[in-house]
Amino acid sequence: xxxxxxxxxxxxxxxxxxxxxxxxxxxxxxxxxxxxxxxxxxxxxxxxxxxxxxxxxxxxxxxxxxxxxxxxxxxxxxxxxxxxxxxxxxxxxxxxxxxxxxxxxxxxxxxxxxxxxxxxxxxxxxxxxxxxxxxxxxxxxxxxxxxxxxxxxxxxxxxxxxxxxxxxxxxxxxxxxxxxxxxxxxxxxxxxxxxxxxxxxxxxxxxxxxxxxxxxxxxxxxxxxxxxxxxxxxxxxxxxxxxxxxxxxxxxxxxxxxxxxxxxxxxxxxxxxxxxxxxxxxxxxxxxxxxxxxxxxxxxxxxxxxxxxxxxxxxxxxxxxxxxxxxxxxxxxxxxxxxxxxxxxxxxxxxxxxxxxxxxxxxxxxxxxxxxxxxxxxxxxxxxxxxxxxxxxxxxxxxxxxxxxxxxxxxxx
Amino acid sequence: xxxxxxxxxxxxxxxxxxxxxxxxxxxxxxxxxxxxxxxxxxxxxxxxxxxxxxxxxxxxxxxxxxxxxxxxxxxxxxxxxxxxxxxxxxxxxxxxxxxxxxxxxxxxxxxxxxxxxxxxxxxxxxxxxxxxxxxxxxxxxxxxxxxxxxxxxxxxxxxxxxxxxxxxxxxxxxxxxxxxxxxxxxxxxxxxxxxxxxxxxxxxxxxxxxxxxxxxxxxxxxxxxxxxxxxxxxxxxxxxxxxxxxxxxxxxxxxxxxxxxxxxxxxxxxxxxxxxxxxxxxxxxxxxxxxxxxxxxxxxxxxxxxxxxxxxxxxxxxxxxxxxxxxxxxxxxxxxxxxxxxxxxxxxxxxxxxxxxxxxxxxxxxxxxxxxxxxxxxxxxxxxxxxxxxxxxxxxxxxxxxxxxxxxxxxxx
Numbered sequence: 001x002x003x004x005x006x007x008x009x010x011x012x013x014x015x016x017x018x019x020x021x022x023x024x025x026x027x028x029x030x031x032x033x034x035x036x037x038x039x040x041x042x043x044x045x046x047x048x049x050x051x052x053x054x055x056x057x058x059x060x061x062x063x064x065x066x067x068x069x070x071x072x073x074x075x076x077x078x079x080x081x082x083x084x085x086x087x088x089x090x091x092x093x094x095x096x097x098x099x100x101x102x103x104x105x106x107x108x109x110x111x112x113x114x115x116x117x118x119x120x121x122x123x124x125x126x127x128x129x130x131x132x133x134x135x136x137x138x139x140x141x142x143x144x145x146x147x148x149x150x151x152x153x154x155x156x157x158x159x160x161x162x163x164x165x166x167x168x169x170x171x172x173x174x175x176x177x178x179x180x181x182x183x184x185x186x187x188x189x190x191x192x193x194x195x196x197x198x199x200x201x202x203x204x205x206x207x208x209x210x211x212x213x214x215x216x217x218x219x220x221x222x223x224x225x226x227x228x229x230x231x232x233x234x235x236x237x238x239x240x241x242x243x244x245x246x247x248x249x250x251x252x253x254x255x256x257x258x259x260x261x262x263x264x265x266x267x268x269x270x271x272x273x274x275x276x277x278x279x280x281x282x283x284x285x286x287x288x289x290x291x292x293x294x295x296x297x298x299x300x301x302x303x304x305x306x307x308x309x310x311x312x313x314x315x316x317x318x319x320x321x322x323x324x325x326x327x328x329x330x331x332x333x334x335x336x337x338x339x340x341x342x343x344x345x346x347x348x349x350x351x352x353x354x355x356x357x358x359x360x361x362x363x364x365x366x367x368x369x370x371x372x373x374x375x376x377x378x379x380x381x382x383x384x385x386x387x388x389x390x391x392x393x394x395x396x397x398x399x400x401x402x403x404x405x406x407x408x409x410x411x412x413x
Numbered sequence: 414x415x416x417x418x419x420x421x422x423x424x425x426x427x428x429x430x431x432x433x434x435x436x437x438x439x440x441x442x443x444x445x446x447x448x449x450x451x452x453x454x455x456x457x458x459x460x461x462x463x464x465x466x467x468x469x470x471x472x473x474x475x476x477x478x479x480x481x482x483x484x485x486x487x488x489x490x491x492x493x494x495x496x497x498x499x500x501x502x503x504x505x506x507x508x509x510x511x512x513x514x515x516x517x518x519x520x521x522x523x524x525x526x527x528x529x530x531x532x533x534x535x536x537x538x539x540x541x542x543x544x545x546x547x548x549x550x551x552x553x554x555x556x557x558x559x560x561x562x563x564x565x566x567x568x569x570x571x572x573x574x575x576x577x578x579x580x581x582x583x584x585x586x587x588x589x590x591x592x593x594x595x596x597x598x599x600x601x602x603x604x605x606x607x608x609x610x611x612x613x614x615x616x617x618x619x620x621x622x623x624x625x626x627x628x629x630x631x632x633x634x635x636x637x638x639x640x641x642x643x644x645x646x647x648x649x650x651x652x653x654x655x656x657x658x659x660x661x662x663x664x665x666x667x668x669x670x671x672x673x674x675x676x677x678x679x680x681x682x683x684x685x686x687x688x689x690x691x692x693x694x695x696x697x698x699x700x701x702x703x704x705x706x707x708x709x710x711x712x713x714x715x716x717x718x719x720x721x722x723x724x725x726x727x728x729x730x731x732x733x734x735x736x737x738x739x740x741x742x743x744x745x746x747x748x749x750x751x752x753x754x755x756x757x758x759x760x761x762x763x764x765x766x767x768x769x770x771x772x773x774x775x776x777x778x779x780x781x782x783x784x785x786x787x788x789x790x791x792x793x794x795x796x797x798x799x800x801x802x803x804x805x806x807x808x809x810x811x812x813x814x815x816x817x818x819x820x821x822x823x824x825x826x
Contacts, residue, residue: 015440027428041455282703283696290695306714
């Protein structure tokens, strides 16, 4: 059973808005082993929608339309689908009652004339309750083709599809089940990841392996198909174990967590606290460490010491050190890590100083040069990095590297 | 001249990747008054691509295909387009030479056999130089329809389209020109923005007005069409002036700048420096203030004092104050703003303390309660907010509110 998704709405044909519902739907459909073969976006235009919908009926056994179910004249999906399928529109009193009831419950003024349009649906369509809005979804079957109409807003579409459509499709879909697993990797370039794991994944056509570079991490995605979910999982584990072995502790997550979440989990587990002193990252590392709920149990805080004066005042870096080595130096990074640790009483102190650019670089100290230091009860270490790219990328890479340094230290403790 | 965009690539039919080239292309096409009427995504499958391409030729005068121009077997666009248009593939020696030259220049090993496939193009196609990769673009015309094939990677597609295709399309497109303007607004809910500006925009069918809520700001987008760019600009100014008048200083940007950029521009202009002490935002405000190149001229730095101890140690909040009023209180926000200003010698000190959640709330001090204080040479003020939403949203809204407080203070100075 192959699927096709048609997103309807003129705003989706502007540079301002994009159809994202299809990503959610594809993910859910794939879990049932249903592949999406075509995606289209079409405006609020009867003739154009009819043409795209007709093409879809000619080639797909499952056609999902999103959007176009609202109460206004622009919302044409009900009418176009009825017309193309050759079914009259019929009023469903229960839909009208449900909309009225919703307006009353939310204390809104009486339902408008327009909302009554939402109760007219193609003859023979089943309506799908919308708990988050007025537009009901619709489910139709014709000539062995399943046609589903869903409301456009993700917060209405997602629960409706998951709770009503997915279980029904699971029964209809006699195909194989699909399971996925994601390995997140740090500290190796994409080419090196590929080189290490290619000998393993090349011998498998199932699972299918995809390598993606995503914002300072490499991700290896595995997709396995099998008659049952258990068999698909076992295929995943079979190849996955080989991948983990080849990549070792460069794999920081197999459960979808972000790098900062993994660091937080280790810090909580090992009951360690951390404080940071940042210069070039300007608060980004603090922001990432505090993103996670409950981070106050391991993250005490830190200093954003953008100026030399603040490095002295907030973290106690000696002016002589700044004068001798410059703000961007191993020595200052170390003094920042030690200073913030001492000043806050944290188990671990981290210092970051570097040149994010675009200005401030020199031949000896180019843009992208970053020193990161970690101080704990076993002493102080410092690492030197040269990150490529613009200001935003240098800052992101520096925060990635700092998190990875904390991860490696705490993991071993 | 209406356009249609076909994105080709099986990875674009997974939940992992999305076609974003069409947003760039739409923006550029719109600037010439060309509207995009259909967008499709199709996998690396000859039959399916041929079917979608045939449909496109039947309904659009400009058809743009993206992706599928690489050197591998999966890259089928050249061949499918040739077949559907009934043109043989012909080898272009210049393309081969250009690819060879590129390999030599980058010091790569000799061109592979596969790359030679890229030199075979549909008879009569003009090839478009790719300065960032090996895949040349292609331009064909048939039966009054323009067909453009572009490489998939945005960093190859964007310069090629902008430098070669756009000027040609400008000559072909006899239609009206389209100009856009974006007003960014803070401090008013979407409904209030609409209420204030509806009397103005309702009298215009050109420009078209769209109101969007984007991450803590409201944006009003105007799109005007006219025979010339000058006339379109004058239509924009005509309605735009009324919108600015209705919204007053809630409009913080009309040139696309972010709120932090606007704040930075004002601080530089007024030669003021700022330091911040943050608790619940955990470094987010510092990160936003330091995002802009050159921010070291106005942003001295700050303290992320997540724990009570750090509020005392880094910012000098008195333990008695924390004990009496609690960490989340007007008094502590004020002490943080005054403390960081005093400690760093900045013109302006900002303090933020609040409950981002999900835990830590109480009936008296619920999740979302945030106090923001600003201290400068005219004294100290404090504001109380109750932000809705989850941890991420509360943190974002709090940083927005703090930036807006700085903007209003500095603007008036």
